Amino acid sequence: MTSRPETGTRVVVVGFGPAAHRLIENLARRGFPGRITVFGEEPRPAYDRVALTSYLQGRSAEDLTCPVPDGVTLRLGRRVAGIDRVNRTVVTDAGQAEPYDVLVLATGSAPFVPPVPGRDLPGCFVYRTIDDLDAIREAAGRAGSGVVVGGGLLGLEAADALRGLGLGTHIVEMGDRLMPRQVDEGGGAVLRGHVEALGLTVHTGTGVRAIEPGPDGRAARLVTSQGGAIEAGVVVFSAGIRPRDELARHCGLDVGERGGIVVDAGMRTSDEHVYAVGECALAGGIVYGLAGPCFTQAEVAADRIMGGTASFEGADVSTRLKLLGVEVAQFGAMSGALDVTYLDPVAGVYKKLFVSDDAMTLLGGICVGDATPYDTLLPFVGKALPGSPSDLLFPGAGATIEVPDDAQVCSCNNVSKGRVRTAVAEAGLTDVQGVKDCTRAGTTCGSCVPMLRRILAESGVDVGRGLCEHFALSRAELFEIVLVRGITTFSRLVAEHGTGRGCDVCKPVVASILASLGNGHILDGEQAALQDTNDHFLANIQKNGTYSVVPRVPGGEITPDKLIVIGEVARDFGLYTKITGGQRIDLLGARVEQLPAVWARLVAAGFESGHAYGKALRTVKSCVGSTWCRYGVQDSAGLAVALELRYRGLRSPHKLKAAVSGCARECAEARSKDFGIIATERGWNLYVGGNGGFTPRHADLLVADLPADELVRVIDRFLMFYVRTADRLQRTSAWIEGLEGGLDHLRAVVLDDSLGICADLEAQMERHVASYVDEWRAAIEDPDKLRRFVSFVNAPGTPDPSIVFETERDQIRPVPVVLEGVRV
Amino acid sequence: MTTPAETHATAENGTWTRVCRHADLTAERGVAALVGRHQVAVFLTFDGGLYALGNRDPYSGAHVMSRGIVGTRNGEPCVASPMHKQVFSLVTGACVDDPAVVVPTYPIRVNDETVEVSVA
Numbered sequence: 001m002t003s004r005p006e007t008g009t010r011v012v013v014v015g016f017g018p019a020a021h022r023l024i025e026n027l028a029r030r031g032f033p034g035r036i037t038v039f040g041e042e043p044r045p046a047y048d049r050v051a052l053t054s055y056l057q058g059r060s061a062e063d064l065t066c067p068v069p070d071g072v073t074l075r076l077g078r079r080v081a082g083i084d085r086v087n088r089t090v091v092t093d094a095g096q097a098e099p100y101d102v103l104v105l106a107t108g109s110a111p112f113v114p115p116v117p118g119r120d121l122p123g124c125f126v127y128r129t130i131d132d133l134d135a136i137r138e139a140a141g142r143a144g145s146g147v148v149v150g151g152g153l154l155g156l157e158a159a160d161a162l163r164g165l166g167l168g169t170h171i172v173e174m175g176d177r178l179m180p181r182q183v184d185e186g187g188g189a190v191l192r193g194h195v196e197a198l199g200l201t202v203h204t205g206t207g208v209r210a211i212e213p214g215p216d217g218r219a220a221r222l223v224t225s226q227g228g229a230i231e232a233g234v235v236v237f238s239a240g241i242r243p244r245d246e247l248a249r250h251c252g253l254d255v256g257e258r259g260g261i262v263v264d265a266g267m268r269t270s271d272e273h274v275y276a277v278g279e280c281a282l283a284g285g286i287v288y289g290l291a292g293p294c295f296t297q298a299e300v301a302a303d304r305i306m307g308g309t310a311s312f313e314g315a316d317v318s319t320r321l322k323l324l325g326v327e328v329a330q331f332g333a334m335s336g337a338l339d340v341t342y343l344d345p346v347a348g349v350y351k352k353l354f355v356s357d358d359a360m361t362l363l364g365g366i367c368v369g370d371a372t373p374y375d376t377l378l379p380f381v382g383k384a385l386p387g388s389p390s391d392l393l394f395p396g397a398g399a400t401i402e403v404p405d406d407a408q409v410c411s412c413n414n415v416s417k418g419r420v421r422t423a424v425a426e427a428g429l430t431d432v433q434g435v436k437d438c439t440r441a442g443t444t445c446g447s448c449v450p451m452l453r454r455i456l457a458e459s460g461v462d463v464g465r466g467l468c469e470h471f472a473l474s475r476a477e478l479f480e481i482v483l484v485r486g487i488t489t490f491s492r493l494v495a496e497h498g499t500g501r502g503c504d505v506c507k508p509v510v511a512s513i514l515a516s517l518g519n520g521h522i523l524d525g526e527q528a529a530l531q532d533t534n535d536h537f538l539a540n541i542q543k544n545g546t547y548s549v550v551p552r553v554p555g556g557e558i559t560p561d562k563l564i565v566i567g568e569v570a571r572d573f574g575l576y577t578k579i580t581g582g583q584r585i586d587l588l589g590a591r592v593e594q595l596p597a598v599w600a601r602l603v604a605a606g607f608e609s610g611h612a613y614g615k616a617l618r619t620v621k622s623c624v625g626s627t628w629c630r631y632g633v634q635d636s637a638g639l640a641v642a643l644e645l646r647y648r649g650l651r652s653p654h655k656l657k658a659a660v661s662g663c664a665r666e667c668a669e670a671r672s673k674d675f676g677i678i679a680t681e682r683g684w685n686l687y688v689g690g691n692g693g694f695t696p697r698h699a700d701l702l703v704a705d706l707p708a709d710e711l712v713r714v715i716d717r718f719l720m721f722y723v724r725t726a727d728r729l730q731r732t733s734a735w736i737e738g739l740e741g742g743l744d745h746l747r748a749v750v751l752d753d754s755l756g757i758c759a760d761l762e763a764q765m766e767r768h769v770a771s772y773v774d775e776w777r778a779a780i781e782d783p784d785k786l787r788r789f790v791s792f793v794n795a796p797g798t799p800d801p802s803i804v805f806e807t808e809r810d811q812i813r814p815v816p817v818v819l820e821g822v823r824v
Numbered sequence: 825m826t827t828p829a830e831t832h833a834t835a836e837n838g839t840w841t842r843v844c845r846h847a848d849l850t851a852e853r854g855v856a857a858l859v860g861r862h863q864v865a866v867f868l869t870f871d872g873g874l875y876a877l878g879n880r881d882p883y884s885g886a887h888v889m890s891r892g893i894v895g896t897r898n899g900e901p902c903v904a905s906p907m908h909k910q911v912f913s914l915v916t917g918a919c920v921d922d923p924a925v926v927v928p929t930y931p932i933r934v935n936d937e938t939v940e941v942s943v944a
């Protein structure tokens with residue numbers, strides 16, 4: 001079995017969790033020539049179990065689901081019930097048999113439920129799968145309080161989830177402190193303070209005697225080992241996990257004394273045709289309960305199946321997580337000859353380092369309330385300390401510590417700093433997403449993302465922490481939070497999910513998100529304060545502080561009468577006029593106090609805002625198409641007008657441009673647009689992701705020959721998916737490139753509804769279309785909105801004396817200003 | 825809307841010049857005021873703080889500071905120039921990323937519901 005696999009080789013995988021997924025993905029990527037069949041007991045493909053809790057916070061199951069490589073046969077909702085090693089066949093509980101040449105057991109683990117009376121009552125749960133969470137959510141709806149049995153890492157996560165579901169929450173822990181495996185007594189005390197401050201009730205040193213039912217036969221209270229009672233309609237057992245080794249046990253494979261399928265360094269069991277990976281495997285005497293080591297094991301097994309010689313040498317079990325808003329981290333050893341502790345009981349910070357007896361070598365550490373030592377010091381475990389231990393623990397220490405190249409930065413995926421640095425340099429990576437795509441670092445638990453940012457910064461790349469100092473979240477993450485939590489104000493968002501009062505980076509982003517989700521006029525109430533100057537004055541600021549005015553001219557089609565109005569307005573207000581690339585007319589040089597009067601005239605003549613000032617749909621450019629052109633095959637102008645009217649006012653991460661050409665000659669330059677449409681004999685071709693500007697790019701064909709109504713549906717989905725998931729100031733081109741799976745993935749989402757969100761996206765677009773109002777008409781009709789259009793609050797009619805024009809080619813131009821003493 | 829004639833009429837009476845009613849200000853936005861020959865940008869922060877800076881953006885030369893976005897940098901109230909987004913402290917007037925560039929700051933107070941600045 002050390003040679004390369006043959007074409008007919010049949011790999012059967014039992015269990016479809018993260019480890020199985022990593023294995024088949026690895027095989028597929030390396031061109032495994034045989035057949036792969038995966039049996040999964042759960043009704044859905046593998047999903048990101050590490051991020052399970054985010055499901056209760058609004059992420060959809062589809063969103064958590066891992067993409068399945070092509071060519072893999074999935075048998076979902078089937079449990080394998082037996083293995084016949086002699087005939088090399090597995091049998092499902094439905095009696096179906098499947099032969100294998102290579103068998104991989106990736107059955108994971110199951111939560112341990114202590115054998116107490118009442119543990120099977122309705123209302124008792126474990127916290128492991130999406131189905132578990134559905135059941136817990138349902139039960140939480142009729143309960144007032146809940147209790148989690150077990151105060152470890154997963155128990156606290158479950159407790160936080162119950163709290164998030166609105167239950168009064170208790171935690172019962174047998175040990176004398178929370179998270180006994182990750183923190184010591186001092187850390188446990190600080191952690192308990194944080195948890196209690198959030199309103200959870202902690203019972204340490206307490207076991208469970210029984211769960212008792214209420215009159216409805218459902219769980220109603222937990223009786224403690226001391227005989228006390230905790231009222232709870234929801235009981236979640238999280239008292240450790242047990243490897244699911246029952247299949248292996250029954251077919252006679254070696255299993256460990258305390259469970260786990262025994263494997264060698266190549267992840268092979270006592271049968272050379274059978275591998276075991278993930279939480280069901282006992283590797284080097286250890287069952288690993290973290291995703292990182294499970295992934296490494298899956299990669300080792302894949303390599304062996306491909307004829308390689310990789311081996312699993314054990315793995316780092318450091319953890320860093322944010323639970324209930326508290327940072328907790330543990331790395332390396334949990335004891336040592338010497339230790340140094342930093343304790344700030346007021347701020348709730350506890351940090352401890354373990355060092356060798358000569359205080360030269362770092363052995364490990366524990367952090368509660370501030371995990372920076374983890375980020376900076378993890379790479380130094382087993383190595384010489386980069387400073388004196390007490391200095392290293394001081395708040396703010398670490399920023400200057402030099403991390404060596406061979407240090408591991410991502411323990412989930414075993415990526416060293418050197419590997420990240422090389423990837424950044426060689427592939428010219430410019431952001432964390434790029435590093436993730438290229439090296440896999442940061443794709444699992446995400447705790448090394450701060451370090452990735454640092455490496456990018458050290459490599460000379462300009463990276464921010466999240467959006468800005470006020471939000472450690474990306475635009476897409478904020479969008480989901482705003483959507484799922486129904487947040488309608490910046491104040492609430494920044495109070496609950498950020499710090500400070502925002503800035504010129506995050507405020508316009510939030511303004512745009514609120515606008516995309518239809519929260520009324522952008523100058524209503526608190527929203528007004530979020531807008532960039534352009535949005536705030538509904539016009540584009542120019543270099544001398546005046547503004548440009550761009551009325552909408554849908555599809556570039558305009559009547560002579562309207563052309564005359566534009567000319568008259570420009571003449572009467574002394575504005576400079578220019579035809580834009582988007583087939584409309586720009587009027588420049590309007591002072592802020594002139595804008596309402598200019599717009600009153602334009603609105604009266606039937607014009608509306610062109611949103612040239614917003615990160616929003618700009619224009620849908622067109623050619624005259626089949627109506628006039630002798631080559632045209634479809635009515636491109638008509639479609640352009642319809643599309644521009646449909647999507648006008650849509651706020652987006654960046655400006656959006658579009659065009660429609662009436663035939664393949666492409667006179668409207670549709671392929672240089674975010675979405676471009678080119679007529680064919682049979683319908684319309686849709687191209688996406690093009691742009692002009694700094695790095696021009698041609699749009700790619702998304703789908704061909706659509707009738708107009710279907711075309712509109714696909715564009716609806718495409719635009720809303722972009723609005724929901726792109727980063728701040730990310731044009732569609734970069735967004736598509738950044739999607740895992742790129743254009744193919746986009747196609748799967750908007751054409752095949754692979755995420756099951758199309759109905760949602762369409763409904764959201766319908767809401768946008770239905771709620772559209774002309775921003776300028778609404779502004780000139782509302783005295784409160786008009787208040788801002790003054791030059792000076794104490795002299796509203798007096799023009800800014802510093803604005804001066806001269807004449808050039810018969811029109812005005814700003815007189816250049818003289819700048820002294822400023823480096824620009 | 826403010827009544828400019830009134831606020832302006834008392835401008836020469838002392839070092840304090842009335843610029844508007846407190847109610848005319850919007851939290852986290854600025855307004856521009858003309859005080860003699862000086863253009864002043866007046867800001868109200870979220871926590872109720874009042875600040876007055878020169879309205880001229882030193883990087884572009886345009887008088888637009890009052891139209892910038894108000895927020896915080898490390899807890900310090902700031903405004904970002906709407907032109908090229910350099911950020912200035914509302915407290916010191918210094919550019920956060922280039923402290924050598926400073927816009928003037930002016931004393932400001934509320935007197936009987938009226939906002940007054942002192943441009944001596």
Ligand SMILES: Cc1cc2nc3c(=O)[nH]c(=O)nc-3n(C[C@H](O)[C@H](O)[C@H](O)COP(=O)(O)OP(=O)(O)OC[C@H]3O[C@@H](n4cnc5c(N)ncnc54)[C@H](O)[C@@H]3O)c2cc1C
Binds near residue numbers: 016
């Ligand atoms: C709430 C929660 C939070 C977590 N947070 C973190 C974290 O922050 N960091 C971290 O590193 N790890 C975390 N983990 C642990 C991590 O999820 C696991 O290490 C990882 O899921 C193990 O993957 P696996 O594929 O080995 O097993 P599993 O994920 O358990 O998958 C095994 C799959 O096999 C199926 N199966 C079992 N037997 C059969 C059978 N006979 N036939 C068919 N199918 C079968 C099971 O139904 C299951 O779907 C967390 C786990 C949970 C539950």
Ligand code: SF4
Binds near residue numbers: 630632633661666667
């Ligand atoms: S794209 Fe085709 S239809 Fe449109 S103007 Fe050019 S040649 Fe005519």
